[in-house]
Amino acid sequence: GAVVSQHPSWVICKSGTSVKIECRSLDFQATTMFWYRQFPKQSLMLMATSNEGSKATYEQGVEKDKFLINHASLTLSTLTVTSAHPEDSSFYICSALSSLRDRDTEAFFGQGTRLTVV
């Protein structure tokens, strides 16, 4: 089946620094990828939709200047958390939709990145 790879799995950074998270579709092309954030004991909340070759669209309340998204190719989207603060500590996860042969549209998830800002 389709595979989405996310890197790194976890990162600890100092307050004020920036962190980049990569999301790759390994065996299919994804013109659109989605970035979610999950706080402890809560659901996955959509942050933004990443579109290959164009600007990302952000959900209400998500700062586009803080969470920079780049989708430069059909297999790679990156999320950069700029000037990270402790309140940005969370589980970030990417997803891409794929319609494999003879199967319905399905969402595939990366492994997730646990960000801790100290």
Next chain:
Amino acid sequence: QQPVQSPQAVILREGEDAVINCSSSKALYSVHWYRQKHGEAPVFLMILLKGGEQKGHDKISASFNEKKQQSSLYLTASQLSYSGTYFCGALINSGNTPLVFGKGTRLSVIA
């Protein structure tokens, strides 16, 4: 719009059954069910596309009602490994729109 999941949490003994419901105020294109263990990414369980559809594997099955506004996940003869948080994800159409997740149902299976 976020689908509504119920119950929020449930505790089962091994071998007991459970039902988790997922409701939408509008008809959906498809419903996706995931299970997430603590600290891990969600794992895909199954997708339902057609109204009236029922499907499953092993002792986990799901249904999608005729109006495509409600789905239920059935866990029978639960095992310890079933513990986790179950999310339903709703797709409103077949285009490049994101899954919108319910708030999740925390399932704990005890010996």
